[in-house]
Amino acid sequence: MTQPDSSIAQLRRLPPLAALRAFEAAARHVSFRQAAEELGVTPTAISHQVRLLEDSLGFALFVRRARGVVLTDAGRRLFPTLRDGFDAFERAIWELSPRPRRVAVTLSATTLFTVRRILPAIGRFRERFPDYDLRLHASDDPVDLIAGEADVAVRYGSGAFRGLVATPLLAERFGVLCSPKMAIARPNDLRGATLLHIEWRRAGKAPDWRRWARLAGIEGLAVDRGPRFTEDDHALQAAAAGSGVVLSGLALAQPTIDAGLLVHPFGPVIEGEAYHVVTTPDNRDAPAVCAVCDWLREDVV
Structure with a gap:
């Protein structure tokens, strides 16, 4: 095909943008109705713009049928170029538009x-x-x-x-937590259970088993025996698995209690901060x- 010379090309002898846009939408949807919905106009307006474009070009772009439209060979050849062009317009405008920084x-x-x-x-x-x-x-x-x-x-x-x-x-409170499978229902049941210990960093206010036993009035509980954990979550996981009974924060354990993996069978509780x-x-x-x-x-x- 013979290309227009540079002086003519600079004049941009193109059909009206509205007509090109109407054709691109109609060709993409293969429907005047859907193109009209996308562009916010009536199907009649789309048909009118496409007809103007066809008259300007001198050839048909669609074959009109009772149940819709079909692209002609010329329409199929023109559509990808227009589609890619509109995509490039949109991308360039988006890249140049100022957007608020997150x-x-x-x-x-x-x-x-x-x-x-x-x-x-x-x-x-x-x-x-x-x-x-x-x-x-x-x-x-x-x-x-x-x-x-x-x-x-x-x-x-x-x-x-x-x-x-x-x-x-x-607010946090500390209490006895264990798996419901352990069937621990009374403080005295702790005598035969494995006590899990958390090594609290704030030793002066540590809610340990010795403090709890004194508050509960239980004597003879082996408060120094059992596995020790440096991480609270590991102790809670061990308790949920049935490996023992832990004295831990009730507020942070609440999601596990709600899930039925841990129970707080009895008091007392140690008031925390x-x-x-x-x-x-x-x-x-x-x-x-x-x-x-x-x-x-x-x-x-």
């Missing part, structure tokens, strides 16, 4: 709190706050919020975190931080 917000929490409470609710955060990317930092070592190592933290304690703003989130949402005074009102705090209060606990 905001990343980092939440730090202990490993067990992250596994037991945060991860099950992570989908709800994406639903409620699609413009924020939540980054999780799971560690039992506290991060330096002032230095910007995280934006928000969940910390366990009295709430007196120097230089930070803390809001109570979830609370999990707090912690921010800095400077960022407490930042929209991303407020989103995380709202989500923690309303969906996580």
Whole structure:
């Protein structure tokens, strides 16, 4: 085919854009009705634009039939070029259009709190706050919020975190947990059971078996015997498997209790402290931080 010379090509002697767009949509759907729905016009308007294009080109693009339309050979040859051209227009415009930058917000929490409470609710955060990317930092070592190592933290304690703003989130209590298969129904049943121990980092306030036995008024319980775990979750998994009875936080074990894998058969309980949402005074009102705090209060606990 003879190509137009450069001077003519620069004039862009093309049919009206509306007619080309109508044809491309009609050819893609092979339907004037569906093309009209896509472009928000009537089928008559699509038919009119296609007819204008055919008159401009001097050849037919569709064969009109009672039950629809069929592309002619010329229409089949023209359609891919127009389709690719419109796709290229859309892609170029999208790439050039300014888009709001997504905001990343980092939440730090202990490993067990992250596994037991945060991860099950992570989908709800994406639903409620699609413009924020939540980054999780799971560690039992506290991060330096002032230095910007995280934006928000969940910390366990009295709430007196120097230089930070803390809001109570979830109170913790410690009690006896075991698999329902162990059929432990009374405190005296513990005498024949394997006691599982968690090596708490805060030894001064550790909810250990000795404290629990004293509170329960049980004497002669082998409170120093049994396997020891440095990770809370490992002890809970062992208890759920029926390997023994553990003294652990009831709040963080609640999802496993709800699933029927663990039971809290009897008291007493040891009152603990609370999990707090912690921010800095400077960022407490930042929209991303407020989103995380709202989500923690309303969906996580």
